[in-house]
Structure formats: structure tokens, C-alpha cells
Amino acid sequence: MKLYCLSGHPTLPCNVLKFKSTTIMLDCGLDTTSVLNFLPLPLVHSPRLSKLPGWVSKDGSANLQKELKECAGRVFVDSQPEFCLPEYIHRELLDLSTIDVILISNYHCMMALPYITEHTGFTGTVYATEPTLTIGRLFMEELVNFMERVPKAQSATCWKNKEMQRMLPGPLKDVVDVWAWKRSYSIQEVNSALSKVQLVGYSQKVELFGAVQVSPLSSGYSLGSSNWIIQSHHEKVSYVSGSSLLTTHPQPMDQSSLKNSDVLILTGLTQMPTANPDGMLGEFCSNLAMTIRAGGNVLVPCYSSGVIYDLLECLYQFIDSANLGTTPFYFISPVANSSLEFSQIFAEWLCHNKQSKVYLPEPPFPHAELIQTNKLKHYPSIHGDFSSEFRQPCVVFTGHPSLRFGDVVHFMELWGKSSINTIIFTEPDFSYLDALAPYQPLAMKCVYCPIDTRLNFHQVSKLLKEVQPLHVVCPEQYTQPPLTQSHRSDLMLELQPPPMPYRRCSVLNLPHRRRYERVYILPELANSLVPSEIKPGVSLATVSAVLHSKDNKHTLQLVPKPPPVAPSKKRKRVLEEPPAVLAPKTLLSGAVPLEAFLATLQNHGFTEVKVEETADGHILHLQAEDTLIQLEEDGTHIVCDNNEPLRTTLRDLVLRFLQKL
Secondary structure, three states: OEEEEOOOOOOOOOEEEEEOOEEEEEOOOOEHHHHHHEOOOOOOOOHHHHOOOEEEOOOOOOEEEEEEEEEOOEEEEOOOOOEEOOOOOOOOOOOHHHOOEEEOOOHHHHOOHHHHHHHOOOOOEEEEOHHHHHHHHHHHHHHHHHHHOOOOOOOOOHHHOHHHHOOOOOOOOOOOOHHHOEOOOOHHHHHHHHOOEEEOOOOOOEEEOOOEEEEEEEOOOOOOOEEEEEEOOOOEEEEEEOOOOOOOOEOOOOOHHHOOOOEEEEEOOOOOOOOOHHHHHHHHHHHHHHHHHOOOOEEEEOOOOOHHHHHHHHHHHHOOOOOOOOOOEEEEOOOHHHHHHHHHHOHHHEOHHHHHHHOOOOOOOOHHHHHHOOOEEEEOOOOOHHHHHOOOOOEEEEOOOOOOOOOHHHHHHHHOOOOOOEEEEOOOOOOHHHHHHHHOOOOOEEEEOOOOOOOOHHHHHHHHHHHOOOEEEEEHHHHOOOHHHOOOHHHOOOOOOOOEEEOOOOEEEOOOOOOOOOEEEOHHHHHHOOOEEEEOOEEEOOOOOEEEEEOOEEEEEOOOOOOOOOOOOOOOOOOOOOOOOOOOOOOEEOOOOHHHHHHHHHHOOOOOEEEEEOOOEEEEEEOOOOEEEEEEOOEEEEEOOOOHHHHHHHHHHHHOOOEEO
């Protein structure tokens, strides 16, 4: 059993498990933090960005003014943003055309799917739940829309040269594998990739080639998010990724099904272990209210699904008490309408309280009422209806959280110069300081309220004590405290036995070895067996059969009888008889009782017997015959020199106490 790690990002995993002749990819997350090294893509011409000076090294030896721009002491790439892909291009590590299936745990962890299915020779099947597929499609379509509506004519590549990169200032100097970074995929590649997805429901068992079964379990993190059980008849592997024990909108996490795992692969823990989600929601609401009361606008960079549902629900309860009833809330995204509508129709994937509302009937989420009362309005972009209906002060939810593309770039340019406005970061995937870097100097206030509902270290330690897997495998980052808080031993996994860590491009030989295989026996063969009882309740029978293996299923069949061979009438010849089927060897069972055996030896003339007790049994020394008899739990040995008649006699005496099968 082997595990290949293709991603260095613990919350955007991409691992490959080789288990019982199947090759299974576990998630295919896309590391988008690389876009922080690029300049933003403005929807309208930005004089500020266009006037940024090009970068030239201090000694003048490196001149990349057309590719790199300086802003507030940082250097950014002036090109279409590129993404850090999973490690699929190094075929010496793993040939992805050999992948049989891809299991997706949530819509955040499938964003690299088009790169893998369309460019590696992949011919297998992708398994995901319906909400994961639907919302994952929205995320991909939104990303493609963001990129294609602001195309960049030039492509910056010279800065990626190793000799040139060494001369660059940080952080560009320190990024690795820049030649593996890729631009966004196309909508055609998205459609082709998602056509390979097969939908599954929670606890549904899917058989892979007769070797293993895979089954998704609710992970409690987002709509349709899953942990996966991968098991054969005698082994069980659990994959836990992006799970939550908090009571939010998804179905609660299924913990009991994770018990009795031989190996548990753990990833996707919270990126903010010291930030309490409830406390962050409180700060979000209070800072939003303060800004609106002061006449300012609030910008919330966010994804188009997930935490935004909880933010809108929190604001629904908060609006009236904070006297914000007349403040307009805008949700701007190419997929805003679809996201809000889909959240209301996936009732069976929601927690019990929201499911029960469907039967009243009421919409599960309160943002439906906000839309009906015109307190929340959604638009595909800042153009069209929004520009005519827009009024201030207001609250705008829009993407992308990196602040590098999407409608959020326009609002940063529009509101960034005024100190009465506030930007509130709620998504934990990006450093807010790095996100704001190309907009400096910035007058607007910045509030960091990261809301990450995934498991923290205390919760996961408690979970592992309850489910008790034999072995735990996790990213290397979870086995040591954060670099900035090296004294915090509570911000790491401390388990016994210690977890097996992995890092990008590593290959682990998992400690669990297969010990058993299930074999079926045909009824005709079973009828021919004659079991012998070797002890109360236990019977054995010898069997001679043909082992037939197909699609990883093994069956014992009757040995076929050889066909009769007719003698030739033309001439006499010696006919070769077909090989006879060998009868099974006689098996022996039972134990040799010491006292009874000594008495038998005495009766047969072996009087001088010295008995020595050992760790495994006894050694009998027949002194007159200079012979040793070793009586052990799993065998009996007779040691005598060149006296075959004596050895045969002693063997027959031993056999009197054993049962033949």
C-alpha cells in the first residue's frame, strides 16, 4: 500500500493511493496562492496600475520592466495570473494515466480537475456528490469568466529563468517550480472534465474492479462535502479531508463509520486554529455596523458559495437590531444567482433544522427573504443593472478573495482611497497583507475576521481517540507547531504512535500489510468436503481444487477430470496418460501430551529419558540412544544420527497422539 503526495498545500490536497491493484486519486486541489505574485486584473482601465514603474535590478544587470512592476516596495508579475498545479508533470514520480478513479471530498478540492483529466491521459471515473459537482462547476465557470473578460495580451516568462529568478527580490525569488505554473483552463475543458464525474450519495457503496469498495460519508464542512471509506474484505482506509463538527448548514459529520480503520489519511484541518468562528462572526457584524453608521461602505471579498451563506444568515438576524434595515446588500458574481438558488434546493444535504423547513414549506436559508424584501440584490457583474441601481453606503460581497481578479478589483480601486470605507476579510485561504500589497498605499480600513469551520487540533485529537485508527497519515505541517508560534505544542498533532508525515513529491510505504484474502468455494466442491473435528467447535478439511481469479474475485472450483483419449486405429503407439491429480498431503493436528508420551516411550523400551523445559515446549533426550525429541507448539523434531529405523519408530509413536486430516 503506497501513498503519493502531489500537493504541498494541506487544505488543498492531491494524493494518490495504491491499494489492492487499484490506483485512487484523493482530491485534486488547486493552489491559488501563487496569484498573489501577480498584479490585479482591473475591469476598467486603472491609471494607477498602468503608471507603476518597471523593475530593474540595482546594478542594472537585470531589466524586466515589461514583465515586472514595483508597488510600495514589492515586485509583481504583470501578466495573466497563473496557478500552482499538483505535481503531475513529473512522470517519474507517477504516471497519472494509470489513475483508475478520482474521489472528490468537496468543491474547493476539485479545482485542478480539468488540468488532470484533459492533459495527463486520464481515462478513469471521477466520483463526487451532486452538490459538490454543481457548486464545483460554478466555481470553475466563475474562474474562467474572471480570466476571460480581462485578457492580457502579453505573457511574462523571462522572469522564470533560473538565473534571472535568483536576482529578483522576495517573495518572487523564493517561489519554486514556477515553470509548472499554468494559466486558467477554458470552459470547454471544464465541461469535458465534469462529464467524467459520476454522482454518488452518502453511504452509497461503489465497487472498483471487484478489489475495493469506496463510500462517501458526510464531513459536515460544506454542502455535499465528504470523507471517504476505501475498504476491501479485510482492510479499511479512511480519508478525512475538510471536516467540521460545528453546527452550520451542512449535514453533520459522520464519525462512527470511521472506526476500525487500519489507516486514516488526515488532511484539510483549519488554517486558523486560534480563531473561533463564532467570535469572528461577531467581529464581522460589529465592524460592518460601525462602518455603515459612519457613512462608509463595506467590501467583503468572498467565494460564491460556502461561508457567504452563514454570513448572510448572521446578517439576517443582525440587521434590525443594528438599525441596518435600509442598507443595501449586494452579491456580485457571474454565478451569484445560481449559487443562491442551488443552496435552497439541496435540502437533503442540509442539517436537520434546515431540512425540516422545507416541509413547512419555508426556504432553508433566510437569504431568500432578504432577496424578496430587496435587502439583498445579486448581479452577474458591475455592468448593466448594477450600475443604475447602485447606491451608497452599502455592503458588497464579491470575489475573488485574492483581490487579483473579479469585481472586487474595481471596488478596491473605487473605495481604497477613503478611510471611511472598510474591507473585511473572511476567507482564510490568503494572507490579507499579501492580498492588499498591490493596492498600497491604502486609506480604507482593513479588518481580518477569518472564518474557518474545519476541525482544529483539539477536535481532531478527540476524534482520533474515539475512532482509534491503527495508523494516521497527515501533512508534515501538522506534526510541528507553526513557525510563528513555535512554543504552541497544542497547535500540532501529538499521537501515539506518532503520525506518518508526508510532503509534496513524497512517497510513503504505508505500514499496513495485507494478511487475508476472501476466497469463495463452489457448492459442488463444498459438498465433497469431509470435515474432521480437531477440537470442540473447530473442524478442518483438506481440499484439492482449481483457484479461478477474475475481476479480483477468487473462487475454488472442482478439479476438471481429464478427457478420455481414444487409441489410434491406424498404428499402435504408446499413449501418454494424462497427469494424475495429486492427492492432498495428510495434515496433522493436535498436541503431544508430555506425560502420556513418556509413558509410551517407557512401554517401548526407552527408559533413560531426560526432560528439559524450553520457552517453546520440551526437549526429550534419549540418553542410551543419543537422540533428541523436540516437542513444540507448532512442530515436533526428531534428531538422531544415521539411524532411520529408530527415527521411524519414534515418529510412529508421536503420530499416535495426533489427528490426521
